[in-house]
Amino acid sequence: MEDQSAVTKVPDTKSKQNFWSKFQELRNKKIFPLAVLIALLVVLFGAAGISFALYQQPDNVLDSALKNALTSKHVAFKGSLATSQAKAPLMVNFNGQAAQQELASDLVVSAGSGAQAWKVSGSVVYDKTQTLYLRLNGLDDLLTKSSGDNPQLKQVYGQIIAKINNIWFKLSKDDLNQMSGSSGDNILTCYQKFSDTLTAGSDQGKLTDLYSKHRFITIEKSLPDETINGVSSFHYQLKINPDQEKQFLNGLRQLDSVKKFETCSGGTFNAEAMANRSTTKDEKLEVWIDKWSHAFTRLKQSDTTKDGTKASFDSTFDFGKTVTITPPTKATDLKDLFMQFQTPTV
DSSP: OOOOGGSSOOHHHHHHHHHHHHHHOOOHHTTTHHEEEEEHHHHHHHHHHHOOOOHHHHHHHHHHHHHHHOOSEEEEEEEEEEESSSOOOOEEEEEEEEEEEEEEEEEEEEEEEEEGGGGEEEEEEEEETTTEEEEEOHHHHHHHHHHHTTTHHHHHHHHHHHHBTTEEEEEEHHHHOOOOTSSSSSHHHHHHHHHHHHHSSSSSHHHHHHHSSOOOOEEEEEEEEEEEEEEEEEEEEEEEEEHHHHHHHHHHHTTTHHHHHHHHHHHOHHHHHTOOOBBBBSEEEEEEEETTTOOOEEEEEEEEEEOOOEEEEEEEEEESOOOOOOOSOOOOOOHHHHHHOOOOOO
């Protein structure tokens, strides 16, 4: 028999030619590159899907929202603040916007009940020159409800109200410093220095690290998604860890921005007092967060204190809105008004 191992095998050039010809045919028809592209897209979208899933994890969503709120340069807001007591219910409705250290908001304050119920509206503006503008309307109604049948009271305060009702007044930075009763800056100026240091320095990173160590705001449960002002939003119920909150607040005193605030105001950041805020029976805190930008779209808090007072805060937010703060073109200096009402001495 012939030794098969000694036989040299002839390459199957025909099969190779068939393979390469098929490859060339697929490539010429652009089928092979399309298949590769599809495979790459599957891999890429698979990786993106995993990243997106991690990005949309509730804890990550909440952390992103907190960071976005901290670093945001502007926001529009609208909501209400209410307290409910048997004899003196109070409701404050607000609608405003803020840009860095500037603020403008309209307010409606209503209180009392029944025949003694009253309502006062107003506006406040704080601009880049650190001037505070105020306007009040509806003071005549407040006077009528509070003075009762006392004609002398109505006459005296009626003259004052006639001069200030629905008129813009302003307080300059120096006026605010004088009213603060201290040789230092007023609280608004001190807050501006605090905010500037927090946003421009290294405190943002320190604050993030501090919160990572003492994460006192956590998600208690996920609630059904909702649409807030046209924005599809996640909905979470949160809970506060008092021990972690206390450690977080104590850590704030190490921030340069807080130290600067203490120096400016002449006061001390009382973390202990903030941590020991009055406990409540049924505190409930809910947030709504934009699914895509992870910005807060709504925040709602309600609780009942030990003395039975019910309180609630509910506000929507728009962190994407362009904000422009424009002070009133005409305003009366408030100290000039005070001069008008001073009784001359004899």
